[in-house]
Amino acid sequence: MIKMRCLVRVPNRGGAEALKLFCFRLWSDIFSDGTNGMTDLNNDLFKSIDPARRGTTSEGVIAQLREMIHRGDLRPGDRLPPERDLAKLLGVSRPTLRSGIHSLAAVGILQSRQGAGTFVVKSDGSPSLDANSLRLMASLHGFTTAEMFEARQALEMAISYLAAGRATSDQIATMAEEITGMYASLDDPEQYLIHDMHFHQTIAAASGNRILTALMNMIASILLDVRRKTVHRSRDLKESAEMHRRIYRAIRERNPEEARNAMRDHLTSAQMAQESEEEEEGGPTDATGNGNHDPD
Amino acid sequence: MIKMRCLVRVPNRGGAEALKLFCFRLWSDIFSDGTNGMTDLNNDLFKSIDPARRGTTSEGVIAQLREMIHRGDLRPGDRLPPERDLAKLLGVSRPTLRSGIHSLAAVGILQSRQGAGTFVVKSDGSPSLDANSLRLMASLHGFTTAEMFEARQALEMAISYLAAGRATSDQIATMAEEITGMYASLDDPEQYLIHDMHFHQTIAAASGNRILTALMNMIASILLDVRRKTVHRSRDLKESAEMHRRIYRAIRERNPEEARNAMRDHLTSAQMAQESEEEEEGGPTDATGNGNHDPD
DNA sequence: CCGCCTTAGTGGTCATACCTTTGAAAGCTT
DNA sequence: AAGCTTTCAAAGGTATGACCACTAAGGCGG
Numbered sequence: 055m056i057k058m059r060c061l062v063r064v065p066n067r068g069g070a071e072a073l074k075l076f077c078f079r080l081w082s083d084i085f086s087d088g089t090n091g092m093t094d095l096n097n098d099l100f101k102s103i104d105p106a107r108r109g110t111t112s113e114g115v116i117a118q119l120r121e122m123i124h125r126g127d128l129r130p131g132d133r134l135p136p137e138r139d140l141a142k143l144l145g146v147s148r149p150t151l152r153s154g155i156h157s158l159a160a161v162g163i164l165q166s167r168q169g170a171g172t173f174v175v176k177s178d179g180s181p182s183l184d185a186n187s188l189r190l191m192a193s194l195h196g197f198t199t200a201e202m203f204e205a206r207q208a209l210e211m212a213i214s215y216l217a218a219g220r221a222t223s224d225q226i227a228t229m230a231e232e233i234t235g236m237y238a239s240l241d242d243p244e245q246y247l248i249h250d251m252h253f254h255q256t257i258a259a260a261s262g263n264r265i266l267t268a269l270m271n272m273i274a275s276i277l278l279d280v281r282r283k284t285v286h287r288s289r290d291l292k293e294s295a296e297m298h299r300r301i302y303r304a305i306r307e308r309n310p311e312e313a314r315n316a317m318r319d320h321l322t323s324a325q326m327a328q329e330s331e332e333e334e335e336g337g338p339t340d341a342t343g344n345g346n347h348d349p350d
Numbered sequence: 351m352i353k354m355r356c357l358v359r360v361p362n363r364g365g366a367e368a369l370k371l372f373c374f375r376l377w378s379d380i381f382s383d384g385t386n387g388m389t390d391l392n393n394d395l396f397k398s399i400d401p402a403r404r405g406t407t408s409e410g411v412i413a414q415l416r417e418m419i420h421r422g423d424l425r426p427g428d429r430l431p432p433e434r435d436l437a438k439l440l441g442v443s444r445p446t447l448r449s450g451i452h453s454l455a456a457v458g459i460l461q462s463r464q465g466a467g468t469f470v471v472k473s474d475g476s477p478s479l480d481a482n483s484l485r486l487m488a489s490l491h492g493f494t495t496a497e498m499f500e501a502r503q504a505l506e507m508a509i510s511y512l513a514a515g516r517a518t519s520d521q522i523a524t525m526a527e528e529i530t531g532m533y534a535s536l537d538d539p540e541q542y543l544i545h546d547m548h549f550h551q552t553i554a555a556a557s558g559n560r561i562l563t564a565l566m567n568m569i570a571s572i573l574l575d576v577r578r579k580t581v582h583r584s585r586d587l588k589e590s591a592e593m594h595r596r597i598y599r600a601i602r603e604r605n606p607e608e609a610r611n612a613m614r615d616h617l618t619s620a621q622m623a624q625e626s627e628e629e630e631e632g633g634p635t636d637a638t639g640n641g642n643h644d645p646d
Numbered sequence: 647c648c649g650c651c652t653t654a655g656t657g658g659t660c661a662t663a664c665c666t667t668t669g670a671a672a673g674c675t676t
Numbered sequence: 677a678a679g680c681t682t683t684c685a686a687a688g689g690t691a692t693g694a695c696c697a698c699t700a701a702g703g704c705g706g
Contacts, residue, residue: 110464110689112452120482124489136656147691149445152657156408156449157456161483163490168406168657169699174490181491183483186416187457188561193420194459194470195477197561204512205561212504265484265493265501269565406658432687443660448689464688465668 111146115154118144123163123174131176134164160184180259183268185275192276199332200325202277207321209270210254211314213261218305218313221260228256229302236295243288246295247281253298257305284331297323407442411450414440419459419470427472430460456480476555479564481571488572495628496621498573503617505566506550507610509557514601514609517556524552525598532591539584542591543577549594553601580627593619 122128134140134155141151155172158164162184166172191197221229232253239245254274258267297320304313418424430436430451437447451468454460458480462468487493517525528549535541550570554563593616600609 112689116456120486120489123486126489130490138656149448149692150690152445153449153452153689156453158486160412160453160456161480161486163483163486166657167699168697169655171656171699177491181487183487184457187459187479187483188564190416190419190454190457190459191477191479191564193416193422194426195473195560201559201561204559205565208505208508208512208559208562212508216500216504263497263500263504264491265497265569266504268484268487269501273561408658434687445661446659449658462688463668464666465686467668467687 112150112153112157115144115146115151116157119154119158119164128174130174132174134172134174136171161187180264180267180271183272185272188272189276199277199280199328202273202280203321203325203328206270206273206277207318207325209266209273210257210321211317213258213263213266213270214301214305214313214317215310216263216266217257217260218308218310220262221257221305225256225260226302226306229253229260229305232256233295233298233302236291236298240291240295243285243291246288246291247285250294250298251278253302257301260305281328284328287331288327290327294320294324294327407446408449408453411440411442411447412453415450415454415460424470426470428470430468430470432467457483476560476563476567479568481568484568485572495573495576495624498569498576499617499621499624502566502569502573503614503621505562505569506553506617507613509554509559509562509566510597510601510609510613511606512559512562513553513556514604514606516558517553517601521552521556522598522602525549525556525601528552529591529594529598532587532594536587536591539581539587542584542587543581546590546594547574549598553597556601576628577624580624583627584623586623590616590620590623 119128128134135143137148137151137155141148144151155164155166159166162182163175164172165175192202217225232249235249236246236253239249251274255267255271258270261267297316301313301316301320304310304316415424424430431439433444433447433451437444440447451460451462455462458478459471460468461471488498513521528545531545532542532549535545547570551563551567554566557563593612597609597612597616600606600612
C-alpha cells in the first residue's frame with residue numbers, strides 16, 4: 055500500500071489562518087503492494103471531482119473508490135475492506151467514508167449487507183442502471199407517460215434492429231419460448247406481462263449492446279409500474295401476441311428493417327391500448343410511478 | 351401543512367428490548383390524502399430497490415424525500431430545511447439524514463452547498479442525468495467505445511427523426527448558427543467541437559423528448575472525454591461540417607427519414623474518424639473516460 | 647457426524663463536538 | 677450618505693466514540 059501525504063496551506067480569509075492537513079492515499083493494489091512509489095505530491099490526479107467544489111473529503115472518497123474501479127482493483131463481486139479499516143486506509147473518518155459508500159450505492163455500484171460487508175455489485179447477466187434517478191427526474195419535471203413511451207419506442211426500435219443482425223440461435227429459441235408462453239397465458243394478464251417482459255429483455259440481450267439494454271430496462275421498469283395498475287383490464291392480448299410474433303419472425307429471418315418496423319408498430323399499439331385502459335380507470339397521465347416500497 | 355405521526359413498536363430480539371421510534375409523516379398541502387390503495391403484488395421481477403433489505407432507516411429517509419418530491423412538496427430550486435431541523439422532523443439522527451441526502455445528491459437530485467443549504471437541483475434548460483453511474487458501469491463491465499458510439503447513434507437517430515417533425519423555427523435558426531460557427535472554426539478543432547456539441551444539443555431540444563435528450567447527454571458526456579483527447583488531431587472537419595449541414599437541411603425541410611439517415615451517416619463517419627485518430631495516438635479502446643464532467 | 651449455540655466481525659445508527667464556508671447585517675471609512 | 681469592510685450567526689462538513697443488529701463461521705454438545 056502506498057501512502058502519500060501532502061500538506062497544503064490554505065489561507066483563510068479571516069485573521070486566523072490555519073494549516074490544513076490534506077492527506078490522500080493511493081494504493082495501487084488493494085491490499086498487496088509493496089513498492090513505495092512516492093510521486094510528486096501536488097500532482098492533482100484528482101480532477102475527477104467537480105471543479106467548483108473539490109474540497110469536500112467525502113467527494114474525495116468517492117473519487118478514490120471510482121479510481122479503484124477504473125483501475126480494475128475493484129471488480130464486480132469483490133468485497134471491500136471493512137469500513138473501519140478502509141476509513142483508516144483512506145485517512146478519513148468513518149461517517150465520511152460511509153457517505154461516499156452510500157453515494158456509490160445510490161447509483162447502483164456498491165451494495166452493503168449488514169453483518170456481511172460491502173460489495174461491488176455483480177452483474178446478474180446484463181448490467182443495469184438504477185431507475186430511481188430517472189423516476190425522480192420524471193416527478194420533478196413532470197414527464198408524461200407519452201414521453202416515456204416514445205423514449206422506450208426509440209430505444210427498442212434500435213435494439214430490435216441490432217438484434218436482427220446479431221441474435222444467436224439460442225436467443226431466438228428463447229424468444230420463441232416466451233411467445234409460446236404468451237399464447238398460453240392469454241387469459242392471465244399478469245402472467246402474460248411477465249412473458250412479455252422476458253421477450254423484450256431477450257431481444258435486448260440479443261442486440262449485443264449492453265448500454266442500450268440498460269437504458270431500455272431503466273425506462274421499462276418505470277413504465278412497468280404504470281402498466282401494472284391497469285394490467286388486469288388488458289384485453290386484445292391475442293393481438294399483442296401476434297405482433298410479438300411478427301417481431302420474432304423478422305429477427306429470425308435477419309431482417310433488421312422489418313424488425314424495427316414491427317417493434318414500432320407493436321409499441322405504438324401497446325401505448326394506445328395502455329392509454330385507453332387508463333382512461334377507463336380514470337387514472338392520470340403522470341409518469342410518476344410511485345416507488346411504493348414501504349416497510350410492510 | 352399537515353403532519354401525521356405514527357408510532358410503531360418493533361420488538362428486539364436481544365434481552366434488552368427497545369422501543370423503536372419509527373415515525374413517518376405525510377405531507378400534503380390539502381388534506382386530500384385518504385387511503386393509499388396499493389395492491390402489493392409481490393412481483394419482484396424488478397429491482398427498483400433491493401427487495402431483501404428495505405428496513406434501514408437511511409433508506410427510509412430516502413423514501414421520505416422521494417415521497418416529498420413525488421408529491422410535489424419539493425420542487426426544483428427549493429431549499430430543504432436545515433439538516434438539524436430536518437433530522438428532528440424526520441425523527442432520525444443527523445448522520446443518517448446526511449446519508450440519505452448524499453445518496454440523493456449522488457443521483458443528481460439534490461445539491462448541498464456548505465454554508466448555504468441543500469437544494470433540489472433545478473433544471474437549467476433540460477434535465478440531465480448524472481453520467482457517473484454509467485461511467486462506472488462502463489469501467490466495471492468493460493464497455494467499449496464502439497458500444498458507446500452505437501448507443502449514441504441509436505439515440506441520436508431517433509432524436510433527429512423526432513426533431514424533423516417538431517423543431518421550431520427558433521431552434522432551426524440556432525442550428526444554422528452553430529453550423530456557421532463550425533465552418534468558421536474549421537482550423538480550430540476545440541472550438542469546432544463546441545459548436546458540434548451545441549448543434550447536437552439543439553437537435554435534442556428540438557426533439558421535444560427530454561428523456562431521450564437526457565440519455566443522449568449522458569452518453570455524449572462520456573464520449574466527449576474520449577474525444578477531447580484526440581481532438582487536436584482532428585482533420586476533415588470540413589467534411590464533418592457538410593454532414594451536419596445535411597442533417598440541418600433535412601430537419602428544416604421536415605424530412606424525418608432523411609434526418610435520421612443523415613445522422614446515422616454522420617455518426618458512423620465520426621466514429622471511424624475517431625478510431626483512426628485513436629489508432630494514431632496508440633490509445634486504448636476502453637470506454638472509461640475518467641471523470642471530468644464539466645459543469646457547463 | 648450433525649445441529650444448535652456462541653462469538654467475533656461488520657454494517658447501521660446515534661450523539662456530540664468542532665471546523666469551514668457562506669451570506670447578510672452591522673460598523674467603519676471615505 | 678454611499679460604499680466597503682468587518683463581524684457573526686446559520687448551515688453544511690468532518691471527526692470521535694459508542695452502542696445496536698445482523699451475519700457467518702467456529703466451537704460445543706448431542
